[in-house]
Amino acid sequence: MDPEELLNENPGETQKESPLKSLEADLKIYAESMREVAVEIMVEGISLYPIFIAHQHEVKLGEVILDRIELNTTWTINASTLEEFVEIGIIKKQLQDKFLKTYKKPEDYMCIFVVTPEGANFVFYPYGKG
Numbered sequence: 001m002d003p004e005e006l007l008n009e010n011p012g013e014t015q016k017e018s019p020l021k022s023l024e025a026d027l028k029i030y031a032e033s034m035r036e037v038a039v040e041i042m043v044e045g046i047s048l049y050p051i052f053i054a055h056q057h058e059v060k061l062g063e064v065i066l067d068r069i070e071l072n073t074t075w076t077i078n079a080s081t082l083e084e085f086v087e088i089g090i091i092k093k094q095l096q097d098k099f100l101k102t103y104k105k106p107e108d109y110m111c112i113f114v115v116t117p118e119g120a121n122f123v124f125y126p127y128g129k130g
Contacts, residue, residue: 019056019074019116020114020123022074022075023054023074023075023114024125025074026054026068026073026074026075026077027054027110027112027125029071029073030066030073030077031110031127031128032127033065033066034052034065034066034077034110034127035107035110035127037050037052037065037079038050038052038079038106038107038110039107041079041081042106046081047081047082047083048082048106049081049082049083049100049103049106049111050079050080050081050106050111051079051080051081051082051084051085051111051112051113052065052077052078052079052080052110052111052112052113053077053078053079053080053112053113053115054075054076054077054112054113054114054115055075055076055078055114055115056068056074056075056076056115056116057115059076059078059115061078061080061084061088061090061113062078062079062080062081062084063078063079063080064076064077064078065077065078065079080113082096082099082100082103085113090113102122102124103124104124108126108127108128109124109125109126109127110124110125110126110127111123111124112124112125
């Protein structure tokens with residue numbers, strides 16, 4: 001799923017800007033660091049499926065790798081794995097294969113679980129975009 005698919009904007013309505021616009025700006029800053037963490041997760045044999053969590057509030061999932069307060073950005077990024085998502089039930093074990101079919105090559109795309117007050121969703125964002 002592309003970030004644009006989650007924006008859900010209606011040009012005729014006046015509404016505040018989607019939080020995904022600020023996430024995209026932060027991802028351009030974070031991309032290289034996130035790629036390094038993803039490669040490290042894979043090379044060290046922790047998981048072949050790194051997942052990042054983007055959030056603006058406290059989330060008890062994964063480990064913080066990029067703190068929005070320390071970096072003066074809008075989003076905090078945590079690093080996790082498919083295995084942790086299955087273990088805690090965000091991805092149901094019986095749906096793991098379906099998820100893996102949509103999972104994009106982790107060397108080229110960051111898999112991000114975007115958490116907002118409205119809900120959460122997975123986004124695959126290319127490291128080289130922008």
